Every structure is written in C-alpha cells, then in structure tokens.
Amino acid sequence: MVDTTTPDPIISIRDLVVGFGDRNVIEGFSLDVRKGEVLGIIGPSGSGKSVTLRALIGLLPKRAGTIEVFGQDYAGMSVRDRVAVERRWGVLFQQGALFSSLTVLENVEFPMREHFDIPRKLRREIARFKIDLVGLSPESENLYPAELSGGMIKRAALARALALDPDIIFLDEPTAGLDPIGAARFDELVLSLKTALGLTVYMVTHDLDSLVTVCDRIAAIGQGKLLEVGTLAELQASDDPWLVDYFHGPRA
Numbered sequence: 001m002v003d004t005t006t007p008d009p010i011i012s013i014r015d016l017v018v019g020f021g022d023r024n025v026i027e028g029f030s031l032d033v034r035k036g037e038v039l040g041i042i043g044p045s046g047s048g049k050s051v052t053l054r055a056l057i058g059l060l061p062k063r064a065g066t067i068e069v070f071g072q073d074y075a076g077m078s079v080r081d082r083v084a085v086e087r088r089w090g091v092l093f094q095q096g097a098l099f100s101s102l103t104v105l106e107n108v109e110f111p112m113r114e115h116f117d118i119p120r121k122l123r124r125e126i127a128r129f130k131i132d133l134v135g136l137s138p139e140s141e142n143l144y145p146a147e148l149s150g151g152m153i154k155r156a157a158l159a160r161a162l163a164l165d166p167d168i169i170f171l172d173e174p175t176a177g178l179d180p181i182g183a184a185r186f187d188e189l190v191l192s193l194k195t196a197l198g199l200t201v202y203m204v205t206h207d208l209d210s211l212v213t214v215c216d217r218i219a220a221i222g223q224g225k226l227l228e229v230g231t232l233a234e235l236q237a238s239d240d241p242w243l244v245d246y247f248h249g250p251r252a
C-alpha cells in the first residue's frame with residue numbers, strides 16, 4: 001500500500017483531479033509534502049508532473065479533490081490570504097525561467113515588486129544577497145538571460161524563487177539541459193539551501209543523480225496516478241513496470 005499520509009505536512013493533496021477539455025490528466029491521487037524534506041517527483045514524459053505542480057500553486061484549477069497548503073485550501077481563500085500564502089513559496093518553472101528583457105538583478109527583484117512596497121534600495125540589497133547565495137558573481141547582476149550559461153540561468157531563477165524568503169520551493173526539472181557537472185553543482189546548491197535555510201523542496205526531475213544525492217523521498221506519477229512514494233531504496237524495490245525500467249533498465 002502506498003503511504004500517503006504524514007503527521008506534519010506542508011502540503012496535503014487529497015484525491016486530486018486535474019484535466020483539460022474532456023480529458024483528465026490527473027485522475028485522483030493523494031500525497032503529502034513533509035516540512036523540511038526534498039521530495040522528488042518522477043514519472044514518464046507527459047504523465048502530469050508539471051500539471052500537478054501548476055495545480056499545487058493555483059495556476060491550474062482542480063476538478064475534484066483538495067489541496068491544502070500550510071493547512072489551508074487555496075480554493076476557498078480570499079485574495080488577501082492568497083497573496084500571503086503565495087509569498088511563502090517560490091517556483092522555478094520548466095520553461096521560461098527568466099524574463100528575457102530584464103537583467104539578472106531585475107529578474108530577482110521582480111517578485112518583491114509584485115508583492116510589496118519594499119523601498120528600491122532595500123530591494124536591491126535583498127536581490128544582491130540572493131544572487132550571492134546561489135553562487136553567482138556580483139558582475140553577473142547586469143547580464144541579460146541571453147548572456148548567461150544554462151547553469152547561470154537556473155541559479156538566477158533560483159535566486160528569484162528565493163526572493164521572498166519562501167518556506168517551500170517548487171522546481172520543475174531544474175537540471176534538465178545542464179551538463180553533468182553543472183547538474184551536480186545545482187544539486188549541491190539545492191542541498192545546501194535545504195540544510196542552511198531549512199527549505200522544503202518539491203522537485204520534478206528526470207535526473208537519477210539528483211534523486212540519489214538530494215531527495216529524501218520520491219513520488220512516482222504515471223498515467224495520472226501515484227505509482228509509489230517512498231525512499232529511493234523503496235522505489236528501487238518496486239515492481240511497477242515503469243519504475244523497474246527506470247531504475248534497472250538498459251539506460252539506468
């Protein structure tokens with residue numbers, strides 16, 4: 001039996017259904033994200049990993065089920081409460097991680113503009129602090145996304161996701177497109193943020209190395225359902241055909 005409950009969830013998903021048109025992409029599953037964990041989300045391409053992530057942050061409507069974030073269901077929330085909750089998470093999307101017409105510094109400042117009236121000078125200071133935190137040099141703050149390497153783009157996007165000091169960050173395939181060394185460095189960064197800031201991390205990934213080095217638990221999604229959730233060892237021992245192929249197939 002898949003164990004989906006936990007005593008101290010930061011996010012609680014129950015019987016979630018999300019769809020488009022006449023098709024349900026997510027057909028009902030339950031999952032908890034525990035405070036302080038790095039939860040890895042794996043699954044075949046097109047299985048609904050990004051759709052689930054977008055539903056969790058309220059960008060896609062759900063058709064059924066509940067999603068409680070910090071103990072509250074988004075669906076019934078007032079706009080004011082919603083803004084307060086949104087401040088507590090950061091997101092690194094799979095595509096379009098940065099605004100191409102803004103510099104690194106302006107990108108990292110952006111969420112602070114949207115959410116509060118922080119004086120410009122303080123906003124800059126906070127943004128510079130985050131840029132340093134993710135391991136980018138001070139000189140990179142005036143560069144535009146087109147001038148950055150793939151690894152730098154991911155770091156800058158992570159700095160932006162951290163701008164409002166979130167409790168949880170959502171990462172959608174953060175190491176996709178990076179070379180193995182860049183990917184390993186990004187994983188180290190995620191791990192250090194978890195350790196230093198106590199961040200909870202929800203990370204969709206295809207990267208087996210990321211699962212091994214940074215994830216405390218892994219949830220596998222397939223055909224709109226939750227296939228398994230557990231530790232790496234537990235998922236490696238699963239007899240689900242997709243997981244068997246993923247961990248023990250010829251490309252593993």
Ligand code: ADP
Pocket residue numbers: 020025043044045046047048049050051052
């Ligand atoms: P992945 O697991 O690779 O991240 P996605 O969550 O992006 O997969 O997509 C899951 C399914 O939902 C796919 O079949 C995709 O085509 C479909 N889908 C995603 N976004 C939309 C949309 N805006 N409208 C219609 N179908 C969508």
Ligand code: MG
Pocket residue numbers: 049050051094172
């Ligand atoms: Mg995706």
